[in-house]
Amino acid sequence: MTLPHSTYRLQFRNGMDFAGACRLVPYLERLGISHLYASPVMTAVGGSTHGYDVTDANEIDPALGGLEGLRALADTLHARGLGLILDIVPNHMAAHLENPWWHSVVALGADSPFAHHFDIDWTEPLTLPFLGKAFEEEVASGTIRLAFDPAHETLALRYHDSFYPLHPGTHDQALEGSEDLEQISSNPARIAAIHAAQPWRLTDWKTAGRHLSYRRFFEIAGLVGLRVEDPQVFDDSHRLTLALVRDGTVDGLRIDHIDGLADPAAYLERLRSAVGPDLPLFVEKILEKEEPFATSWPVEGTTGYEFIASLADALVDEQEGGRLSKTFAPLRREGHAGSYGEEMQASKRQMLSENFEGEVKRVAMLAKALADRAQADLSRTTLVDAIRGLVIALPVYRTYTTAAGGDERDRLVLSAARQQALDAARPEVREAIDFIFELLVDDETCKALPDCVEFRTRLQQLSGPIMAKALEDTLFYRENAFIALNEVGGDPGRPTGGPEAFHAAMSARAQTMPKGLSATSTHDTKRGEDARARLYTLSEAPDRWIAATERWATLNARFRRVHVPEPDVEWLIYQALAGIWPIGGLEDHEAMQTLGARMTPYIEKALREAKLASDWSQPDVAYEEKVTGFVTDLLGHEPFLKDFNETLSPFIDAGLMNSLGQTLIKLTAPGIPDIYQGSERADFSLVDPDNRPLLDVASVAVPERPQPAPAHFMDYKQWLVATALAERARHPDLFAGPYVPIDLSDGNRQALAFLRGTPQAFALTIVPRLTFGKTRPDALLLTEDATRGLALTVPAGFEGRAVQSALDGRTFTLDRTMAIAELFKTEPIALLVSA
Template identity: 45%
Template sequence: MSIPTATYRIQFRNGMTFDRAAALVPYLQQLGISHLYASPIFTATRDSTHGYDVTDANEIDPAIGGRAGFDRLSAALKQAEIGLILDIVPNHMAASLENAWWHDVIEHGEASAYARYFDIDWSRKLTLPFLGDDFDRVLANGDLSIKAGSTSGKPVLAYFDSEYPLTPASWQGRESDVLAMRDPAAITALHAQQPWQLTSWRTARSQLSYRRFFEITGLVGVRVEDEAVFADTHRLILELVHAGVVDGLRVDHVDGLADPLGYLQQLRQAVGDACYITVEKILAEGEQLPDEWPISGTTGYEFIAALSHALIDDSQIDMLHLTYEAVTGQRNDVRAGLRAARELMVDRNFAGEFARLLAIAGNVTQQEHRNFGEAELHVALRELLIAFPVYRTYGQAAGMPLAGEELLLQVLEEVKHSASPAALSFIQALLLGAVTEQGEHDAAEFRARFQQLTGPLMAKSVEDTLFFRNNVALAINEVGAEPLPHAFSVAHFHEEMQTRLAHQPDAISTTSTHDTKRGEDARARLYTLSEAPALWAENVTRWRQLNQSHIVTLDDGDAPEPAVEWMLYQALAGVWPATMHATDSAALEALCERFIPFVEKALREAKLRTDWADNNEAYEEAVLSYARQLLSPQNTAFLEDFGHALQPFIRAGLVNSLTQTVIKLAAPGVPDIYQGCEALDFSLVDPDNRREPDFARLAEQLDIHSAPDFSQQQDWLSGRLKQQIVARLLHLRRDRPALFRFGDYQPLSVAGEHADKVIAFARQDSESALLIIVPRLIFTDAQWTHTTVALNESLAHRQYRNVLNGETYAIAESIALDNVSYSAPLVLFSS
């Protein structure tokens, strides 16, 4: 297997095509990238912005260049000796009429050849919740009609541009009568003859008859656990791997599958041992991938969580919480907030999935004559789901592995006083496979669906609800982060890196993705708030006063409320361009165009005073108007104050940016550079983080021959300095792959007056050594005087070369940092 030394993620679509990517290959080669890491390339819905809504898994999307364009990109990569990793989507496809398999299922129902390809409950009609209102109202409004399909010529039920095929038995032999049908009652009767029913989009939460991806009704679950489905959905993927065109695969949302281990074993067998495989998987604190998974590791969200330990000031983070409570006038009980978010998901957003689980369990109770009622079972199942601490367990048809059993027993112990012991014991038996032979089939289905539900519940309650409600420190609200308050320490960071080397040394290490809540440099800047909580609170108080006149009082309270004001100022601080001038009206307008969609999304994801399903238009407009006013060129006093007050956070954030970059490139794992993040990235949550960077500027400013100049402020602000450091270290990784893949990770002892301002570690193998010494917590005290880094015997008394400037040093037992600039990371290599 060829393990990447560094990957570069490219987001196709939105203007990025294969030919445009091919033109970037010389730049990627110069940067030092070993593998291009492509977002999904298979045919997706028309105008898809991301490619995860696949409509044809066996066709390369013509919208981005088709097979011919893909082959041209492959040839360019081969010539440059750059590998290719594809992002594949086995869990779901688009529930779209553009999807031929889905279209066939709608037309023929359970008789379709593809009826078992999708995870559909065929005990009832296929629900299609794509109407803007109830069927009867939509029909009465004249929005539904019968006509000949625009491509097939067969009768269809048309709803605006959507044409739902009628099952042949409902029109064959009377086609002309059906096509002439205009009477609402007749259309209703024809609709009733279909194997499907059109319903309002609002019914999806409670009445959906198919498994969806999270809450997205337009994405239907695929049953890749079925060998025929696996074969049909992976035909082109396997062809590309076997042809040597594709070197690696990134498996999207592996936790959504009925049997992740079974799928990964089948995938490994199909692609062979040489294919590099990683999975998108969120690991909770202390959780590791199952040892038996035949993969190289995750896509790296846990790496972001580990970095927060290196860059958060634990001695002052509690003060940030206290100042938040003082400003907002609210106690910030995160544990209670987490439970409330999980309750909302179980009771409302995933009510249909919960009801299906409850029904399956109820079938078994009837078969086994259990002595508790449905209400007790309801409470027990609900409490278990709410308390579940990780994304999922990995039980199979044969039962639950030991790690899963231990976790389940832990959760059962936690909820034992909140639910019926008999009902909890029964659910335990279902999940562990300890039921009678009569209930075995239902128990296996319950186990699979329970495990497929806990992940979406966790993701939507934490990442997409709590992280938009708990606004104390937005930098910590990141995919893969621990949601509850906890201690931060460099020691813990080192432990995480040693664990990473032991368990998944070939996993991807990321700092930005298409799914992160904000760009890596925005996060690096916002970490610094933990170093100056009183100053930040003082700033927020002053800014609130400056903008007080724009608060609107509504029936349900002020808009925005203090907690949202705090969030707005912090989010704006993170996205504020490093070179922004408060008088630049064009730049303010461009920033506003990005900021307003974020604010709308943040309000709706929080699900407090407005929601995606039930918009509180008056509230939203009041908050959006406030946000627009913040960036209005006429708001001179605020903008000048904000820009000035932000300067120390900007400076410290840029140092943090270099620190996390150097760590990512030197620590265990395969570093991924998300498109454009080799320079500065102050993006917000998607879709803002999926914007295409200025590749022409990036290529123009890259100079791998000159040493990074830390004295040039413009190089800091433009991202050129970061880019040069990335290139230097990527070339070292490419030249010394064994050191970074197999070398020990050794935390280095730091002593002296500013020991807490330093992160130091070494990578070492039998041939060479690398010393990394980088700054932290420099917001108020940017110096390293009277501070030393000790070296053990194997690292001491060696000649080292500074990778960033080429200087050489003879180093004895320690490194004195008195004359070392805190802003210039030390990257010392010895061979």
């Protein structure tokens, strides 16, 4: 087993299968990729577009080519010296009748051999929230009927195309007096009686947030939590995965949603023991700013969201001064005009009281039982409020306190959350907050109370989804001041820190997580890396952008439908459109024609995620159509298009420079560069599904050295990736070496630079910053004025060393200071490698 030096994320399904991936392998080899990083390939619900809704954890999806197809892909990769990393899903499976384990649980209830494989509360019937209306309404309308399921040869209640199996012990009751299924189905009372006899209850899907008898993945009732902390469940759900590791088919694993597990550290220890000490393991873990990675976990690192957040420090103008935020503030809706921190708390409060009401009640019931045992006079109502208060105050996705206790950092985080919750609480709730805090941090108290460990687990499994849904899928669609920062792992609520903060983060990364993945785009990012890089440039000319939005608001006023879209939504529309505007502008007729088709689903999703005028549970389609109609109208309005195109031109050029800069940073900074499919050329995508295009494997090829010009941007970026990855392959130890920040004469304003390695062998990366209005009109190169007088200071010990440019072949001798203008003479960025 070898550690990757680069990974290429490939999304299977939607037209991509193992045969297609095999045809892609020669291209990946030429690009310089060491490991193909595959999305989940276990059998999933029919028609799945992502594979995270697994129905059989021990079968490779036949729709992709099955086990033979996967092994053929692995053989093709291995024959060319590449490896295969597999994305696995230990937290959940599909709560779908195509899942044989789940079908067994529905059919047999607690008698099923898989009843305890899933995280189900068996003190009540299993809830199945998959009806469109209340059960009584569905029965009255005749949509629920007694039927014979030919696939499983059993009696079932049929709802549309789903056959919910009857418990075998209820078959005689169901057919008592008649075996005419149609006759029985025509009697609503009879159907209700048959239903009442089952170990499950069909309910309206809208009830899932209020009450559910099983742990779900976030808000998705169709995904049921696995009790993978149970050794038997671990073995049963990992049998094929471990076999593929042991026979050499798979060379690494990516673990999805590690924070959903009851005890992530224990799971990872068990997995590490099963796969051996050398197999690369990466966890999907979202770290908040300045949250350290758990270095005690036996893994290489995370999948790299924190790296994206650091790139904002590197490329956003830290002296923007909050002008975008100040302009956006008056545009906010009534009732949502607080500070970013206040709005975050409000979003978490909404999730806790509405979308996750049932989960909160379940945790509160555990807390109430513990309070009664401890003879604490606390009502369930005050405990609910205390739980909400602590989760709202928690600054991270979760803590990791177990039966063995938590570490010092968890105690500090919980102590700070306790104090914040106390400050905001009513007097009668404060005692409950202290009681819950004691359960979480006082191990002696917890040991004395049965079920205290389960309480700890449930609370921690709740806090992660609350943070994710409140932040990523609510607040990031409300706080639209500067949407480039609204990214997983980011913190739009505070200013970026500039190169100093970036260098600090990379220095720490080199020490604590040098083998983690460095991502710039993923299947879950809010927008593609190049769209984000372009939007960073709004910080360089905020006044120009603000003036333009005010001009466009007047220009497009005729298209509003009775104050719709609201000012904050219109602001979002202009920024989202700026991110995906074609490089060639109005001259790129083909790309221009797709904008409307791409923006419409994005806007619909953004409106529902914001949960202000529409949402997923009760979408206001008429309202949404007014907003998308506005977008359609402005995209057909020639004066607006011309103005927008002209205004955006310098932002586009500066954004392309940012794109190339962040690409080179990713390829040379601490960590393993991860390339999301197609992004080696360009990724100007919006959130999924816009970011799931099918790769044309027949046409991909690494180009010869192209000219650095806007018209050749995609070729140049692809060539840059291949060139830098070739250097990594030639010098693996060098790029695993120390990280050394480099100072520039202007205080690191116009460029960012760092060294990797030691004076004996090193590489020097230099990328431009803040290039708005400073690029040549004919090329992706800086003007002479942009870098006049700018120089970098070579650290002691590196002076006098000969270096060669990996991009244009020129050679230099490092003096104490080096003029940046010379380094950027022929290329927009610079990578110098010691000779």
